[in-house]
Amino acid sequence: MSKKLTKQEAERLIAALDDRGIDGDAHLLQLRAAAAVALARLVGRTASWSELVDDAATIAGWAPSRVARLRGASADTPNDTVDALYELITELNETRQL
Numbered sequence: 716m717s718k719k720l721t722k723q724e725a726e727r728l729i730a731a732l733d734d735r736g737i738d739g740d741a742h743l744l745q746l747r748a749a750a751a752v753a754l755a756r757l758v759g760r761t762a763s764w765s766e767l768v769d770d771a772a773t774i775a776g777w778a779p780s781r782v783a784r785l786r787g788a789s790a791d792t793p794n795d796t797v798d799a800l801y802e803l804i805t806e807l808n809e810t811r812q813l
Contacts, residue, residue, distance in 0.1 A: 717774075718757050720811040728753050729808045732801060746800040750807070757813050775813040 720728070731749035734742075747764060755761050758770040765786055772782045784799035 717812050718759060720753055720756060720807060722811075724753060724756060725808045725811050728804055732804055743797055743800070746797065746804065750800055750803055753804075753807050757807075771813050 728749050731746055734745065737745055751764055751767055754767040754771050758767060758774060768782055768785045771777065781799065784795050785803065787796040
């Protein structure tokens with residue numbers, strides 16, 4: 716059976732999206748930190764952001780393009796990483812699992 720986020724964990728995760736008072740790099744770091752906590756719970760270990768993304772990608776079957784966007788590999792479009800984090804957080808809030 717796959718691991719799931721609790722309702723409280725999902726609510727804490729989505730709260731990161733609601734904090735409109737932060738912008739730029741601080742906002743990116745806040746979103747990444749919230750997503751990292753959720754991914755660590757779902758993959759069952761504490762690790763670097765890159766390792767958590769790799770583990771989650773293996774479990775969920777994510778496309779390489781999604782992995783690259785979450786890692787911030789697309790320097791041409793800086794907002795792409797923020798968009799990818801929003802998508803991930805929204806998805807995890809809805810499904811509570813990978």
